Structures are given as C-alpha cells and as structure tokens.
Amino acid sequence: xxxxxxSPRDAGYDDWLDALAAGDGYYLACENGHGSLPPRRVCxxxxxxxxxxxxLPDSGNVETFTVVHVAAPSFVDDAPYVTAxxxxxxVRLTGVVRDVAPEDVTVGxxxxxxxxxxxxxxxxxxVFHPR
Amino acid sequence: xxxxxxxxxGLTKFGRHSERTGRDLFAEAALHAMEDAGVPRDDVEGLxxxxxxxxxxxxxxxQAPLMAEAAGLTCPATRYEEACASAGVAAxxxxxxxxxxxxxVILAGGMERMTNLSTAATTEALAIAADELxxxxxxxxxxxxxxxxxxxYFETFGGDREDLAHxxxxxxxxxxxxxxxxxxxxxxxxxAMESVPVAEPLHLFDACxxxxxxxxxxxxxxxxxxxxxxxxxxxxVGTGQGSDNLALHDxxxxxxxxxxxxxxEMAYDExxxxxxxxxxxxxxxxxxxxxxxxxxxxxxxxxxEAIGAARRGETTRDGRLPVNLxxxxxxxxxxxxxxxxxQIVELTRLLRGDHPNSDVxxxxxxxxxxxxxxxxxxxxxxxxxxxx
Ligand SMILES: [Zn+2]
Numbered sequence: 001x002x003x004x005x006x007s008p009r010d011a012g013y014d015d016w017l018d019a020l021a022a023g024d025g026y027y028l029a030c031e032n033g034h035g036s037l038p039p040r041r042v043c044x045x046x047x048x049x050x051x052x053x054x055x056l057p058d059s060g061n062v063e064t065f066t067v068v069h070v071a072a073p074s075f076v077d078d079a080p081y082v083t084a085x086x087x088x089x090x091v092r093l094t095g096v097v098r099d100v101a102p103e104d105v106t107v108g109x110x111x112x113x114x115x116x117x118x119x120x121x122x123x124x125x126x127v128f129h130p131r
Numbered sequence: 132x133x134x135x136x137x138x139x140x141g142l143t144k145f146g147r148h149s150e151r152t153g154r155d156l157f158a159e160a161a162l163h164a165m166e167d168a169g170v171p172r173d174d175v176e177g178l179x180x181x182x183x184x185x186x187x188x189x190x191x192x193x194q195a196p197l198m199a200e201a202a203g204l205t206c207p208a209t210r211y212e213e214a215c216a217s218a219g220v221a222a223x224x225x226x227x228x229x230x231x232x233x234x235x236v237i238l239a240g241g242m243e244r245m246t247n248l249s250t251a252a253t254t255e256a257l258a259i260a261a262d263e264l265x266x267x268x269x270x271x272x273x274x275x276x277x278x279x280x281x282x283x284y285f286e287t288f289g290g291d292r293e294d295l296a297h298x299x300x301x302x303x304x305x306x307x308x309x310x311x312x313x314x315x316x317x318x319x320x321x322x323a324m325e326s327v328p329v330a331e332p333l334h335l336f337d338a339c340x341x342x343x344x345x346x347x348x349x350x351x352x353x354x355x356x357x358x359x360x361x362x363x364x365x366x367x368v369g370t371g372q373g374s375d376n377l378a379l380h381d382x383x384x385x386x387x388x389x390x391x392x393x394x395x396e397m398a399y400d401e402x403x404x405x406x407x408x409x410x411x412x413x414x415x416x417x418x419x420x421x422x423x424x425x426x427x428x429x430x431x432x433x434x435x436e437a438i439g440a441a442r443r444g445e446t447t448r449d450g451r452l453p454v455n456l457x458x459x460x461x462x463x464x465x466x467x468x469x470x471x472x473x474q475i476v477e478l479t480r481l482l483r484g485d486h487p488n489s490d491v492x493x494x495x496x497x498x499x500x501x502x503x504x505x506x507x508x509x510x511x512x513x514x515x516x517x518x519x
Pocket of ligand 1: 048
C-alpha cells in the first residue's frame, strides 16, 4: 500500500482526482440535474445514461464532520484528522479538512477543494481548505 | 404461502475468543440451535450463513461449506454478505425459501471472528463496508461514518452527547442478566460522557465493542412443526429488506436511514401490523446514534423524536417500549456477520419466555428486529409474533 508508481490506477476515479488536482474538478450530471461521481454509466437517481461532466463549484459548505482519533493503519500518522462531507450543490464530497484547527471547523464552514497526500503513506486524497 | 416458525435458537457467548476458530464458534451455535429445535440434522435442507470479514480475519474464503461441515450438515450451504446485515439477510432468505415451499427446514445464522486482529486492523477491515474510493480513501472509518450522521442529526433535529449516553447506559443495564452478553455490567452517564473520543462527537462508550461470536436459528414450516410435533411458538410473520446508496454523501438526508424504512414497511405489510403494534424491539445499535436512527426509520418515533427516548425512560426496561433488552450491540457485542441472527435469537427467547429479561415483557406478543449494514446501505427487518 505504498504511493509508488506500482499502485494500480482506478480508471474514472484517478482521472477525476487528476482533474481535481489540476484545478479542473468536475462531477457528472444527468439532464434532470442529478449530480454523481465517476465512474458512472447511469445516473444513480433516475437511470439516465446521458451523463456529462460539469465543473465543480470552487467552494462548498461543510454539512457534517468528525474528528477521527482512532484511525485505520493507512491513516495512523495523519490522526487526529477531520473528515467532512461538503455540499457543492448538486453533489457532495467526502474529504479531509486541513489548514484549520479541528475545534475551528463548524457546520457551514466554506471550503475549497484540492488533492493532497497523506502523511502516513503518501497516497492521494480529497482535501478541503477553509476559504 | 407456508407459515414459518422459529424452532430452535443458538448462540455462543459473545466476547473475546481470539484463539477460537470461526468453524468452532459457528458449530457451537448451530449445534445448540438444532438441539433446541429437536430437529435431526438430516432434515436440514439448507444452510444460510452470514459472514462479513472472514477473508481478512481468518484468510478464509468459501466459508459456507466449511461451516456446514463443522455443524455436521451435508446440505447445500451458501454464504450471505451485506456487512453487518449479513445474518439478517441469511435469515430472510431462509424465511423466503420456506414460505415458497422450496424447503421445510433451514439453518440460518452467522459468525464473525474479530479479536484475533489488532484494533487498527479491525478498524481497517470494518471500513470496507463503506465506499472504498470516495469514503475509505478519504479517511472514513466505521465510527467516523456514524459520527458524521450523529453531527448531522444534532444539526437537523437537536440533541446532544448526553442523550446518546443514556442509550449506552440503558443497553448496558439490559445486558447484566444476559449470559451471552460481552459486557454484563452497568455503566453511568458520567462514564460514557468522559470516555475517550473515537470519532467526535462519538466517544468510546458510544461504540459497540469488537466481538467474536456466532448465532444460529432453525426455521421450519408450520406443516413440519405440526407433523414432527415441534414446539415452536414464535412465528416469523414479516420480513423486509432495503438498500441505499453505499456512500453516505450520496443520500438525500445524512441523518435518516430510508433503507430501513423501506424494509420496515415491507415487513409490517406482510405481518398486517403497524408501528403501534410493536411491543418490544431489538435494533442495530452499533453506535448509540444508530439506535436513534433505527427507532425513527421503524416508524416507532417521528424523525427528530427518538434522540431523547432513552433519557425520557420510554425505551428502558420499565418504559412503554423496551428496546434492546438483550443489551443490544452496544453491550451484548457485535460479531458483525452473526448479529442479525442473534437479534432474532434474542427476540425469540424474549417472546417465548426463556430470556432472562422475558419477565420485563411478560405479555408481549409482537416484536421486531432491525439489522443494518454499513451506514444502513442495507437493512433487514423481521416481525416476530407469538402464534395463537
Ligand atoms: Zn438523474
């Protein structure tokens, strides 16, 4: 589970993460305005197969969060850390909130989204920063 | 449609059996269930076996035939996996087989061996019930997921950590007399409040323990019970199942569990009852907040109302609707793949009068079990009734 080049890619997910890291974050939307994350062949809400990539808004709001003290081995050197669910309108993302003390995170905090790496093993993850 | 009865039940003591193999744990529960039922092993037509993380904990895949062998059975055996709802699904499929006339006798249950792993390895193993790409890789743990739901609940409906502490205190008190429970001891609200944080706002005493154990049930058709003179007073009169998006963030509400609502509606319809008819319930309290969500999804409380149920004394043993008289997952323990079966075992014992807490509900005739997988992306509900 190291972050070396031998880690196999997950098509769809890693492509999405690459785009997010490049500042070109997106989500998938059907014609009915339902958001979802790749890889997807159909909209999980209505079954539509007409999915297109839509720019992820620059900013979202923390909808809920937790301060994780007991971490899995792959996060042990990152703990304690804040995992949050952030609302970006048509879609929500789960990621780790950084650059803010855990006690200063509140529901409603406005955050931007980026890709960071874990202290534990250098693997990539979704990172939120207060705006 | 053939009626289904619970003819026999079996459990291992839940707790720390780190050196005992899965096959030994399941065999103990299965043999108890067959003995309790008085059903000869040659009459068992199928084994429906629940297990979640055996490939990680024991490096053992393909467990169902192994477990049949351990229980002395030669019938077809199938493993069911829906995370913490595995045994609930295994039981539901048994009920469906018997109803359809496909079989007269099915052994269902489950097993999980967990304490042979370190706490860190168990944390990693349990997390695989969540979405690997969009949750686990972002640091979501099993307690973390329920912590996200707990904070969302507080934000939406109100309530606080002390309300949750009362759920833990209640369930520990219920477990004292249950010989199968992992923690047969009481705790106080202060102890729960002051325990170490695991994933805030949840602390250690909001969480179920890590548990080894197994559960088993012998389900039979009414016709079989009659012809073979089997004493099986408890009937399964409703079964329901629901699914939801695997990732919590993909759900419309973060503090509601509609998969369980769908499962409950299905089970109530079959049973011809409504939530008001439920007299006793065993629900999936892997974390204290999970009991609150369960009671609301079952329609026993309106959304936002169950948070104070334990604190107000409504779901305690002397309350109007006793919940988790077994001690629940919180105090009885949570061997993940066995839990759904153990809930039906405990409710059957409560209803037929041979549970240490049966005297709390001496006149109860109708009870429900609620078994959930992950953050309730899977839910199974059963309605049990004392037959006329
Ligand atoms: Zn759609």
